[in-house]
Amino acid sequence: xxxxxxxGHLLWYIYNIIVTLTQTCHRSTVHGLFSTHVQSGEGARAxxxxxxxxxxxxxxxxxxKSVNHGFCFNILCVGETGLGKSTLMDTLFNTKFxxxxxxxxQPGVQLKSNTYELQESNVRLKxxxxxxxxxxxxxxxxxxxxxxxxxIDTQFEAYLQEELKIKxxxxxxxxxxxxxxxxxxxxxxHSLKSLDLVTMKKLDSKVNIIPIIAKSDAISKxxxxxxxxxxxSELVSNGVQxxxxxTDDETVAEINSxxxxxxxxxxxxSTEEVKIxxxxxxxxxxxxxxxxxxxxxxxxxxxxxxxxxxxxMEDLREQTHTRHYELYRRCKLEEMGFKDTxxxxxxxxxxxxxxxxxxxxxxxxxKKEEEMRQMFVQRVxxxxxxxxxxxxxxxxxxxxLKKLHQDEKKKLEDKKKSLDDELNGFKQKKTAAELLQSxxxxxxxxxxxxxxxxxxx
Amino acid sequence: MMMxxxxxxxxxxxxxxxxxxxxxxxxxxxxxxxxxxMRRKAMKQGFELNIMVVGQSGLGKSTLMNTLFKSKVSRKSVQATSQEKIPKTIDIKSVSHDIxxxxxxxxxxxxxxxxxxxxxxxxxxxxxxxxxxxxxxxQYLQEEININRKKRIPDSRVHCxxxxxxxxxxxxxxxxxxxxxxxxxxxxxxxVIAKADTLTLEERDFFKQKIREELRANxxxxxxxxxxxxxxEDRMINDxxxxxxxxxxxxSDQEYQVNGRRLLGRxxxxxxxxxxxxxHCEFAYLRDLLIRTHMENIKDITSSIHYEVYRVRxxxxxxxxxxxxGEDTHWGD
Numbered sequence: 001x002x003x004x005x006x007x008g009h010l011l012w013y014i015y016n017i018i019v020t021l022t023q024t025c026h027r028s029t030v031h032g033l034f035s036t037h038v039q040s041g042e043g044a045r046a047x048x049x050x051x052x053x054x055x056x057x058x059x060x061x062x063x064x065k066s067v068n069h070g071f072c073f074n075i076l077c078v079g080e081t082g083l084g085k086s087t088l089m090d091t092l093f094n095t096k097f098x099x100x101x102x103x104x105x106q107p108g109v110q111l112k113s114n115t116y117e118l119q120e121s122n123v124r125l126k127x128x129x130x131x132x133x134x135x136x137x138x139x140x141x142x143x144x145x146x147x148x149x150x151x152i153d154t155q156f157e158a159y160l161q162e163e164l165k166i167k168x169x170x171x172x173x174x175x176x177x178x179x180x181x182x183x184x185x186x187x188x189x190h191s192l193k194s195l196d197l198v199t200m201k202k203l204d205s206k207v208n209i210i211p212i213i214a215k216s217d218a219i220s221k222x223x224x225x226x227x228x229x230x231x232x233s234e235l236v237s238n239g240v241q242x243x244x245x246x247t248d249d250e251t252v253a254e255i256n257s258x259x260x261x262x263x264x265x266x267x268x269x270s271t272e273e274v275k276i277x278x279x280x281x282x283x284x285x286x287x288x289x290x291x292x293x294x295x296x297x298x299x300x301x302x303x304x305x306x307x308x309x310x311x312x313m314e315d316l317r318e319q320t321h322t323r324h325y326e327l328y329r330r331c332k333l334e335e336m337g338f339k340d341t342x343x344x345x346x347x348x349x350x351x352x353x354x355x356x357x358x359x360x361x362x363x364x365x366x367k368k369e370e371e372m373r374q375m376f377v378q379r380v381x382x383x384x385x386x387x388x389x390x391x392x393x394x395x396x397x398x399x400x401l402k403k404l405h406q407d408e409k410k411k412l413e414d415k416k417k418s419l420d421d422e423l424n425g426f427k428q429k430k431t432a433a434e435l436l437q438s439x440x441x442x443x444x445x446x447x448x449x450x451x452x453x454x455x456x457x
Numbered sequence: 458m459m460m461x462x463x464x465x466x467x468x469x470x471x472x473x474x475x476x477x478x479x480x481x482x483x484x485x486x487x488x489x490x491x492x493x494x495m496r497r498k499a500m501k502q503g504f505e506l507n508i509m510v511v512g513q514s515g516l517g518k519s520t521l522m523n524t525l526f527k528s529k530v531s532r533k534s535v536q537a538t539s540q541e542k543i544p545k546t547i548d549i550k551s552v553s554h555d556i557x558x559x560x561x562x563x564x565x566x567x568x569x570x571x572x573x574x575x576x577x578x579x580x581x582x583x584x585x586x587x588x589x590x591x592x593x594x595x596q597y598l599q600e601e602i603n604i605n606r607k608k609r610i611p612d613s614r615v616h617c618x619x620x621x622x623x624x625x626x627x628x629x630x631x632x633x634x635x636x637x638x639x640x641x642x643x644x645x646x647x648x649v650i651a652k653a654d655t656l657t658l659e660e661r662d663f664f665k666q667k668i669r670e671e672l673r674a675n676x677x678x679x680x681x682x683x684x685x686x687x688x689x690e691d692r693m694i695n696d697x698x699x700x701x702x703x704x705x706x707x708x709s710d711q712e713y714q715v716n717g718r719r720l721l722g723r724x725x726x727x728x729x730x731x732x733x734x735x736x737h738c739e740f741a742y743l744r745d746l747l748i749r750t751h752m753e754n755i756k757d758i759t760s761s762i763h764y765e766v767y768r769v770r771x772x773x774x775x776x777x778x779x780x781x782x783g784e785d786t787h788w789g790d
Contacts, residue, residue, distance in 0.1 A: 045553075045554060045555065046554070046555045046556075046557075047528045047529065047530060047554045047555070047556055048528060049526070049527045049528050049556055049557075049558060050527045050528055051527040051721075052527075052558070053525070053526055053527050053556075053558055053744075053748060054558075054744065054745070054748045054749040055504070055506075055556075055558060055561060055563055055748050055749070055752065056558045056559040056560070056561045057748075057749050057750070058499070058504050058561055058563070058752060058753065059495075059496045059499045059500055059561060060496075061750070061751075061752060061753035061754075062495065062496075062499050062753055063492050063495055063496055063499075064753070065753050065754075065757065066492075066495055067492065068687075071488075071491055092486070093486055094486050118486075118488060120485070120486060120487075120488040120489050121489045122489070123488050123489040123491065123492060125488050125491075166768075166769050166772045166773060167765075167769055168765070170761070171761045249497060249501060251497060252497075305486070305487065306487075309486060309487045309488060309490065309491075310487035310490040311490070311494070312494070313488075313490070313491050313494060314491055314494035314495050314497075314498055315494070315498075318498070322608050326606060329604075329606075330604050330605060333604045334604060
């Protein structure tokens with residue numbers, strides 16, 4: 001009997017322990033005091049919902065916001081001149097991008113970028129197409145890849161600067177980082193050129209490379225398969241990492257993995273339309289037949305469009321941001337001398353750099369200001385001198401004119417005086433003459449009187 | 458006044474063109490397929506939402522959280538304590554849950570503040586809360602400055618703070634005004650009138666008007682803030698909301714039979730208050746605002762405005778703080 005009671009007590013004791021333990025377990029998911037922050041994934045329990053809450057509209061809200069904001073996508077086309085890069089872009093996006101075919105006599109590789117605003121239904125896309133001008137045309141091609149790498153780095157740098165700014169506007173920043181690099185391989189049918197290998201090797205850690213065989217209507221089908229195999233094996237043996245279409249999302253895993261096997265895509269580009277059957281299709285017309293661009297038996301254009309735009313555009317953008325940009329950022333910051341080891345001094349060291357950079361910048365600014373001020377003062381002086389000169393001249397002129405005027409006046413006065421004198425003289429003469437005349441009359445009158453008197457006598 | 462219905466997803470059901478034997482649609486490039494790609498990515502990643510509830514004890518905060526998310530998400534449901542003691546100082550307790558609806562996964566964190574406004578002397582009771590919010594911003598900032606960053610920085614920043622106003626029917630108390638004034642600058646505040654079933658409709662309207670006036674008079678900008686309206690359409694929608702805040706809510710996690718349907722409500726001797734009936738209380742509007750239509754916007758404002766303000770302050774701190782310390786009253790408290 002007592003043993004039963006003892007057992008009962010023991011069980012009760014154990015039960016209490018279990019209860020307390022579970023209580024502590026529950027409590028452990030409640031983080032008390034703000035110093036222990038909520039950790040993602042840990043301590044979050046799955047809770048069933050008793051009704052429709054409504055947050056399944058979140059993806060829609062997110063998409064809505066993005067639509068209002070617009071999208072941007074930047075493609076870099078690398079390839080020798082004359083491989084049909086511009087034509088392919090025109091065909092892909094169904095528009096006529098500006099520009100004429102470039103000449104082959106460029107002294108170095110330049111990158112020309114053009115931005116276009118495309119709209120389809122309610123989606124606005126800011127598309128930037130960057131073309132390498134003069135790639136592969138030089139006699140000495142050792143430095144060809146440098147300008148391309150520089151360009152890509154500049155875009156990363158611009159974004160990094162914006163991100164490190166104190167007052168930043170990432171929300172409305174126009175992202176110019178290259179999301180996809182289409183590498184155009186010349187359709188030799190044999191293997192990759194060494195220029196291609198070198199360039200791709202330099203670019204694979206900076207950008208998503210999608211190699212494509214350009215003008216592939218120059219290769220026959222059997223040669224094409226051999227060519228593709230050769231290219232892929234060369235890329236692998238040289239350790240070039242091209243972009244693999246992602247296979248982690250079940251909806252697109254299948255199609256992406258099949259497409260991964262079709263790389264590099266053999267494409268043909270054309271913006272001219274030809275009538276086949278009763279439809280107008282984009283095609284290239286030869287005397288021996290017509291190569292239809294959108295026919296999957298003829299070329300892989302549809303595959304490229306599908307993969308590049310319709311299925312993986314967002315993934316390309318994400319990879320650029322999370323992989324290539326982060327790598328660049330890490331290298332750049334480490335170069336500048338930051339480390340992650342001491343969490344305490346991290347923000348401060350950044351601030352120190354800010355301080356230093358700011359001081360430098362202020363110093364530069366002040367210098368420039370001084371320069372400008374001096375230049376300004378100089379200019380003002382010059383202008384002043386000029387104006388003084390002009391003033392002096394004007395004064396002189398004025399004086400001259402005044403003198404002239406006075407002379408004239410004097411002359412006129414003299415003349416007037418003389419005229420006046422003449423007039424006076426004339427008047428005098430006139431009065432004298434009149435006097436004489438009246439005297440003469442009187443005398444005449446008196447003489448007639450006298451004669452009359454004499455007659456009367 | 459009806460809320461405008463949430464944006465229907467019909468426009469975003471993108472038909473992916475079937476790649477036929479080569480004769481694709483001529484002028485269709487497929488740029489709008491990016492919407493579908495974004496949606497896929499979002500579904501895969503899941504969402505995070507962090508809500509903080511602030512108010513005196515007994516105002517029904519935990520019940521409201523449970524009602525909003527139709528499950529036991531509040532701290533009280535997780536803690537097995539039978540006695541509820543009002544703590545001597547303000548505690549900040551956060552509980553995380555993984556919830557899923559129609560394939561959309563969300564990590565919801567409810568941050569509770571027991572002890573707020575419950576002491577005799579409530580001076581500076583907002584300080585621990587501000588500290589907490591700033592600590593979350595700080596944590597995010599640290600992660601962001603790291604050289605080796607995580608692929609996806611876990612977002613523990615407080616997206617929205619629901620402030621519970623007791624249904625006195627007169628006006629805001631000084632505590633309410635002080636708190637909202639200080640916190641509206643660092644976090645999105647959504648004020649609600651708690652336990653609104655104690656107010657008649659006229660009293661409610663009067664109270665709301667008084668509250669709105671006082672908020673305006675004190676320069677308190679609650680969510681949706683006027684200055685963050687993006688365009689005319691936004692302004693229109695948000696103006697309608699601004700005319701309705703604060704929402705008068707009633708929370709309940711018990712179902713009753715009303716007119717043959719099972720509804721969430723509170724049963725009293727004089728009738729049953731249906732929580733989701735807009736004629737009875739404005740819970741549905743609050744839910745729609747927070748979850749169905751403006752959730753993304755709330756998160757956006759937190760990350761691109763409040764967080765950026767904090768970041769600017771923090772990064773400028775070492776440079777100019779000493780000179781300007783006296784000016785920022787709400788920062789240096």
